[in-house]
Amino acid sequence: MDHSATTPVHPDVLEAMSPYFTEKFGNASSLHHAGRIARDAVESARQTIADYFKCEPKEIIFTGGGTESDNFALFGTARANKEKGNHIITSTIEHHAILNTCHRLEKDGFEITYLPVDENGTVILEELKKAIKPETILISIMHVNNEVGSIQPLGEIGRIAREHKIIFHTDAVQSVGKIKTELNKLPVDLMSFSGHKLYGPKGIGGLFIRHGTRITPIQYGGHHEFRKRAGTENVPGIVGLARAIEIAKSNLDSEGNRLSSLRDRLEKGISARIEDIRINGIGAKRLPNMLNISFKYVEGEGIILNLDSFGICVSSGSACTSESLEPSHVLSAMGVPVAEAHGSIRFSLGKDNAETDIDFTVDCMVKIINKLRQMSPLYHKK
Numbered sequence: 108m109d110h111s112a113t114t115p116v117h118p119d120v121l122e123a124m125s126p127y128f129t130e131k132f133g134n135a136s137s138l139h140h141a142g143r144i145a146r147d148a149v150e151s152a153r154q155t156i157a158d159y160f161k162c163e164p165k166e167i168i169f170t171g172g173g174t175e176s177d178n179f180a181l182f183g184t185a186r187a188n189k190e191k192g193n194h195i196i197t198s199t200i201e202h203h204a205i206l207n208t209c210h211r212l213e214k215d216g217f218e219i220t221y222l223p224v225d226e227n228g229t230v231i232l233e234e235l236k237k238a239i240k241p242e243t244i245l246i247s248i249m250h251v252n253n254e255v256g257s258i259q260p261l262g263e264i265g266r267i268a269r270e271h272k273i274i275f276h277t278d279a280v281q282s283v284g285k286i287k288t289e290l291n292k293l294p295v296d297l298m299s300f301s302g303h304k305l306y307g308p309k310g311i312g313g314l315f316i317r318h319g320t321r322i323t324p325i326q327y328g329g330h331h332e333f334r335k336r337a338g339t340e341n342v343p344g345i346v347g348l349a350r351a352i353e354i355a356k357s358n359l360d361s362e363g364n365r366l367s368s369l370r371d372r373l374e375k376g377i378s379a380r381i382e383d384i385r386i387n388g389i390g391a392k393r394l395p396n397m398l399n400i401s402f403k404y405v406e407g408e409g410i411i412l413n414l415d416s417f418g419i420c421v422s423s424g425s426a427c428t429s430e431s432l433e434p435s436h437v438l439s440a441m442g443v444p445v446a447e448a449h450g451s452i453r454f455s456l457g458k459d460n461a462e463t464d465i466d467f468t469v470d471c472m473v474k475i476i477n478k479l480r481q482m483s484p485l486y487h488k489k
């Protein structure tokens with residue numbers, strides 16, 4: 108139940124990738140037949156992904172994953188547009204792939220505005236409008252938050268960006284393959300995505316760059332990826348990413364409905380049997396598979412370890428921050444009190460979860476929370 112951290116590679120994805128490690132191992136830049144086979148596979152994957160996103164194949168650039176795509180989008184537009192201005196707007200609830208890139212850009216002389224969010228983890232549009240200045244060159248707001256699943260109003264944000272001729276990037280690592288990301292409708296200029304969140308392999312991702320967007324490469328070498336991203340193409344990864352996207356496309360609505368009814372069952376089961384909880388982001392439009400709950404008087408780490416002993420995997424905060432003792436920056440931005448943020452768990456459901464798993468998890472949660480609260484001095488003082 109930790110599919111927002113990563114997902115297993117779908118068996119059909121693995122099957123599609125397999126020949127590109129062995130008999131079709133060519134370098135896509137080579138002129139001979141082995142190279143042409145690899146090149147055809149890369150371009151056919153690019154076409155598949157472009158068809159799904161409803162954009163041009165040339166607008167898809169393959170990268171080494173979501174983090175690289177986010178770095179490329181931010182550093183690449185900052186460097187290419189610095190004559191126009193040095194101001195960038197993002198939000199307080201972004202993934203660290205964005206936040207830490209912004210911190211680096213601050214050291215390089217850029218000014219960053221971190222927009223606040225409401226109590227459901229949604230960016231406040233009025234605050235965005237107020238933050239825009241003549242020097243603003245980029246707005247970067249994620250599509251779906253990775254801790255609570257809140258879906259951001261990309262349409263409105265994009266329209267505001269266009270009115271002011273500001274480039275708009277979205278980190279869609281959590282949304283691609285789960286909800287629609289149609290680029291003929293979404294007014295975004297740059298969009299990051301990653302293979303391992305949608306049953307594809309790790310270490311492959313992409314950046315959509317709308318035709319005409321001013322961006323410079325962040326790594327230099329050969330003339331790969333239309334001279335935008337140097338480095339020999341990860342052919343098996345690219346083939347796997349396209350196959351994963353094809354599979355997601357074929358069952359987007361049915362799987363979304365199935366997961367949201369499982370999520371609701373989990374939410375209702377826990378709410379009915381455990382008191383003193385807070386469902387984070389409940390008032391927002393949420394990703395169908397995500398549920399973030401704060402359990403008062405207990406620590407998230409205690410819950411994770413106890414659930415793990417029952418064979419259930421979940422996260423507290425995002426996978427990347429779960430080793431830190433800071434409360435989640437996302438829950439803090441939503442105004443969740445520190446003590447409650449420390450007792451928060453993210454469940455993120457996926458293709459192999461079934462109703463029996465949900466019911467088992469609810470039973471385990473009841474036992475675990477009772478046990479942890481019995482040991483909690485705060486609970487006895489309440």
Ligand SMILES: Cc1ncc(COP(=O)(O)O)c(C=O)c1O
Binds near residue numbers: 171174278301425
């Ligand atoms: C919203 C978001 N952005 C970026 C990333 C980083 O992606 P990757 O693991 O492919 O580098 C993640 C991964 O957790 C994420 O959830």
